[in-house]
Amino acid sequence: MSNATLDRAVKEIADEMMKRTDRGEVASYIPELARIDVNSFGLVVVDTNGHVAAAGDADTPFSIQSISKVFTLTLALGMIGDRLWERVGREPSGSPFNSIVQLERERGIPRNPFINAGAIAVTDAILSGHQPKETLGEILRFLQFLSGDSSITIDDAVAASEQRTGFRNAALANYMKSFGVLTNPVDFTLGVYFHHCAIAMSCRQLALAGRFLAHSGRNPSTGFLVVQPERARRINAIMMTCGHYDGSGEFAYRVGLPGKSGVGGGILAIAPGKASIAVWSPGLDANGNSELGRAALEILSKRLGWSIFGA
Incomplete structure (x- = not known):
């Protein structure tokens, strides 16, 4: 996939999400998180070549929870x-x-x-x-x-x-x-x-930090082995089955990628062998997962054919 294709997909998805009104509710039970602007949205994808496609509030730090x-x-x-x-x-x-x-x-x-x-x-x-x-x-x-x-x-x-x-x-x-x-x-x-x-991390920082899980435990830019391939695979497996609490099945069904959410509105998702993805939208659904974050990842996964279950 060309850099331009990825950049365009990320920008168009971010533009669509910023227009949405069904944004969920911020995590009010943690007082500091209750102050976050529900209209914030950021999306970053870092591919296997190190190309960073970013849109929205990609460099705004948020509580990764x-x-x-x-x-x-x-x-x-x-x-x-x-x-x-x-x-x-x-x-x-x-x-x-x-x-x-x-x-x-x-x-x-x-x-x-x-x-x-x-x-x-x-x-x-x-x-x-x-x-x-x-x-x-x-x-x-x-x-x-x-x-x-x-x-x-x-x-x-x-x-x-x-x-x-x-x-x-x-x-x-x-x-x-x-x-x-x-x-x-x-x-x-x-x-x-x-x-x-x-x-606190931005989508850009978070997507970069997750790269080793997308590339069999290795940072593809430096070649440094963070964990053995088998361990990376197993961490991804737990992310797939448990990363969204009692909404994990729904996330697997709709997005088809290993992912981990936080009540700060962030999600780290992994497209094995392809990319590390971070999205942030602080409004949460009933299970405590980002409402628009999941929606954005569902569109991205479908558009790029990245679901681990096939296109």
């Missing part, structure tokens, strides 16, 4: 390998992202690493043996390294907002602690969790 869980999962697997799966499962939850019901039934083991409980368990695995600030620094440096951009930071106002209102996450963490799933002090683990969810 649960998209950070893709990168903490990658780090945790790099640190402890498959032992991670003793503490967290790999199955879709079929429940809201902050549900406590399954934890009680399944003795504190979260269903997957992308629901809140699972991501807290993954954070605890990364934290082990380190101070919270050291762990946060490692997560932040990893994202800066992947994107090639040292300007990426944590939005302290969003992190503080989450800590003030994160009672459900505290309940999840304490419940897992009672079963021995968490090994560090709950306050330490939650502090790191809230802060990595508050990392």
Whole structure:
């Protein structure tokens, strides 16, 4: 595909999305996120040759929220390998992202690493043996390294907002602690969790950071192997089945790409062997996923024939 073709597709989709009125609702339960302009929209596609097609608010930083869980999962697997799966499962939850019901039934083991409980368990695995600030620094440096951009930071106002209102996450963490799933002090683990969810990135930075998942674990520009091909494939598989909470099946049905959403309105999507894609529109649907982000990715996937299930 030519650069011009990709540029045109991205621009036309962004133009269409900016005219839409069915934008969803911003995440009002996190006060800082409730202030975001629902009319914002950005879309970036980075292809295998490193060409960046961008449109809309492509360079506006936003709170990546649960998209950070893709990168903490990658780090945790790099640190402890498959032992991670003793503490967290790999199955879709079929429940809201902050549900406590399954934890009680399944003795504190979260269903997957992308629901809140699972991501807290993954954070605890990364934290082990380190101070919270050291762990946060490692997560932040990893994202800066992947994107090639040292300007990426944590939005302290969003992190503080989450800590003030994160009672459900505290309940999840304490419940897992009672079963021995968490090994560090709950306050330490939650502090790191809230802060990595508050990392602010633009669509451009996020699409660049996700490139290794589109290219069998390797950054195609530098040739650096971030993870082994098998691990990249497995992370993509979990993104496909669990990346949109109890809307994951609908996303797979409509878009046909591995993806991970965040309640800040962002989605990172991967077209294996083709491109890394980031979209941001802060209005959410009933499942907590970006309303227009999914719509834009559905059009893009169909138009370019990128669904992993075929054109």
